[in-house]
Amino acid sequence: METRPLGTGRERIPVVGFRTWKVLDVRGTEAEGRARKVVEATYGAGVRVFDSSPMYGEAERVLGAAVRPFREDVFVATKVWAQTEEEAERQIRRSLAFFGGRIELYQVHNLRLLRYLLPRLRRLRAEGTVRYVGVTHYEPRSFPELARILREEALDVVQLPLHPAARQAEDQLLPIAEERGLGVLVMQPLGTGGLLTGREGPLPAPVAALGCRTWAQLALKWTLSDPRVTAVLPATRRIDHAVENAVAGDGPWLSPELRAEVARRWGDPG
Numbered sequence: 001m002e003t004r005p006l007g008t009g010r011e012r013i014p015v016v017g018f019r020t021w022k023v024l025d026v027r028g029t030e031a032e033g034r035a036r037k038v039v040e041a042t043y044g045a046g047v048r049v050f051d052s053s054p055m056y057g058e059a060e061r062v063l064g065a066a067v068r069p070f071r072e073d074v075f076v077a078t079k080v081w082a083q084t085e086e087e088a089e090r091q092i093r094r095s096l097a098f099f100g101g102r103i104e105l106y107q108v109h110n111l112r113l114l115r116y117l118l119p120r121l122r123r124l125r126a127e128g129t130v131r132y133v134g135v136t137h138y139e140p141r142s143f144p145e146l147a148r149i150l151r152e153e154a155l156d157v158v159q160l161p162l163h164p165a166a167r168q169a170e171d172q173l174l175p176i177a178e179e180r181g182l183g184v185l186v187m188q189p190l191g192t193g194g195l196l197t198g199r200e201g202p203l204p205a206p207v208a209a210l211g212c213r214t215w216a217q218l219a220l221k222w223t224l225s226d227p228r229v230t231a232v233l234p235a236t237r238r239i240d241h242a243v244e245n246a247v248a249g250d251g252p253w254l255s256p257e258l259r260a261e262v263a264r265r266w267g268d269p270g
Helices: 029-044 059-073 085-098 114-127 140-152 168-172 174-180 215-224 239-247 256-265
Strands: 003-005 012-014 049-051 075-080 103-108 130-136 157-161 183-187 231-233
Touching: 029 059, 029 239, 049 183, 049 231, 059 075, 059 085, 075 085, 085 103, 085 114, 103 114, 103 157, 114 130, 130 140, 130 183, 140 157, 140 168, 140 174, 168 174, 174 183, 215 231, 215 239, 215 256
Parallel strands: 049 075, 075 103, 103 130, 130 157, 157 183, 183 231
Antiparallel strands: 003 012
């Protein structure tokens, strides 16, 4: 699988990761065993970036246990989302315990408690407990505020939504990320449920020639064909889908003209 630098002059990471939202929020021996098998298959397919959050219920705990056998070989991105400083500190302690005392990328989730958390995460970075610090938001209506923060704060990474039918971040956030030398992780690269609805027929010949076998692979490759994007973070409960998603991390990539045509076919005028 191809790798890209996380930001200007920084380490390279695989371009396809794994998002734990919903899919690892499970309890019980049987459910957690199934979740562990998906994580193991994803890792076996070459994925090394795993993204989580305390907002995702049990996902951090389940992910921490699943990656323990190969923790040294994965890049864990998680978040802190809290209403109070005390709650934030509890989340930080729990997350560090789940992931062996260190976190590669720690993000402020949905810009909550930002004035307290950014200095706190930077101190963890200075101590060597955290490697990179970032911010995330999933709602386009918050992009103006997110853009302001990207311009004003010293950050390493931004996580945002982007796919062929949701392109607001292309104009509002990606130019700032490029200018500031930030890594860009894409959440929801397959949408939240409707992006692939009705996409069951054969792929257009130009994209099939690029190695895409499924519409999901096409959506992932569409996003990765923007060179400002570092990695996409699809979520899945199915082992076969996890392996298919990883395949989308190999070039060749879509040309700007082909990207525009794919977006038009998905119904986005941008």
